[in-house]
Structures are given as C-alpha cells and as structure tokens.
Amino acid sequence: xxxxxxxxxxxxxxxxxxxxxxxxxxxxxxxxxxYQQALGLGLQFLLWYDExxxxxxxxxxxxxxxxxxxxYSSELNVNALELEDSALYLCASSLGLSFSYTFGSGTRxxxx
Amino acid sequence: KQEVTQIPAALSVPEGENxxxxxxxxxxxxxxxxWFRQDPGKGLTSLLxxxxxxxxxxxxxxxxxxxxxxxxxxxxxxxxxxxxxxxYLCAVISGNTPLVxxxxxxxxxxx
Numbered sequence: 001x002x003x004x005x006x007x008x009x010x011x012x013x014x015x016x017x018x019x020x021x022x023x024x025x026x027x028x029x030x031x032x033x034x035y036q037q038a039l040g041l042g043l044q045f046l047l048w049y050d051e052x053x054x055x056x057x058x059x060x061x062x063x064x065x066x067x068x069x070x071x072y073s074s075e076l077n078v079n080a081l082e083l084e085d086s087a088l089y090l091c092a093s094s095l096g097l098s099f100s101y102t103f104g105s106g107t108r109x110x111x112x
Numbered sequence: 113k114q115e116v117t118q119i120p121a122a123l124s125v126p127e128g129e130n131x132x133x134x135x136x137x138x139x140x141x142x143x144x145x146x147w148f149r150q151d152p153g154k155g156l157t158s159l160l161x162x163x164x165x166x167x168x169x170x171x172x173x174x175x176x177x178x179x180x181x182x183x184x185x186x187x188x189x190x191x192x193x194x195x196x197x198x199x200y201l202c203a204v205i206s207g208n209t210p211l212v213x214x215x216x217x218x219x220x221x222x223x
Contacts (some may be wrong), residue, residue: 042221
C-alpha cells in the first residue's frame, strides 16, 4: 500500500512569490492535514480538509490556503512568501479526525 | 487551548539502557494520543496510538501508557539501541482540533 506522498521534495522560492505544495493521501483516507515545522520550532497545525471541505485551520494568516480535490488529494498554497515561511511542510492523512495519522516525508520550502 | 509538554527535551543514554520519555497535556478530554518518531529532516513515523479508553499499548520494545485523568503519558523503550536515536514526539487530539504536538524529546543512544 502506497503511503502519503508529497511533492516536490524541495522548493526554493524568492520572497513575494507563491508556492504550491501537493499531497496524495493513503487510499481510502478522506482527511488530509497540513503542518509547518520551522527550524527550532515544533509542529504547528495549518489546515485540515475532509470530504473536500476545510474543517479547521490553525493560527496562520490568510495567505496560507489550500484545497482538497475529489480524489482527496490536496494542495497547500502560500502567497506573498516571507523569509520566515522557510520550513518543512508535512502532510498527513487519516480515516477521520480521531483515527491514526500517517505522515508523508515533507516538502522543504526555502524562501530567499 | 490544548498544550502538550515533553520532558526531557534531550536525553543521552548508553546502549542497552531502558528509558522513559514523558508527555503531559492540559486538556484531559482527548480522543487519543499518538507517539511518533522523527529522524533529522524527515517525516514522522507513527509508533503507537492509544485511544482515550485504553491504558497502554505495546509494540516490540516500546510500551506507551496513558493516564487521561492526570493528563500524562509515558513512552518506555526497553534495551535501547543506537538505531533508536531520533526525536520522539507526543501528540493528542481533542475537540475539533487535529493532532497537537509537543516539542519532542531528542534521544541519543551511544554505542
């Protein structure tokens, strides 16, 4: 069974540009979660999608947005990139909120 | 707002020792608690999931316990090996909020 896949593995962007990160969940999982892990900080919850709807979002500005497609894959968009957006972005999927989460290997975003 | 604390922040032990990692959370109304392992620059690997109605879970050399009423969990690692070196993360789900993580315990097992 394929795990959670994220692309790209690495992404380098210039300040002010937009970044798009993609995530494919485990087959059968309808919930997708996005987390940010900045250097020296813990994992911070960004967004939760389930059945195509945004269910909850963390304490991040509106320039962090995303969507979930009919096949349950998801993308995270970060507009007007700032240097402090440089981080490892992790995607996870599960059967629902209270089930076990499986994480992908992450996308390393570097803003220069 | 749920907050998760992990103690110690870092731990260095000789190979073969048994060790305990601690996790505490402020809101005891959790659905479940999950322990993960993270290698440097990598994603998270799930180790154990404890439902709120359970007291403990075991997998190989790992045993996790949960005391929901006191807001505590421990991860016990038996006969530690150098390959166990990693950051161990504790996370809980409560209310309508996905996993809330502690900052982790960085473990080094010295051969």
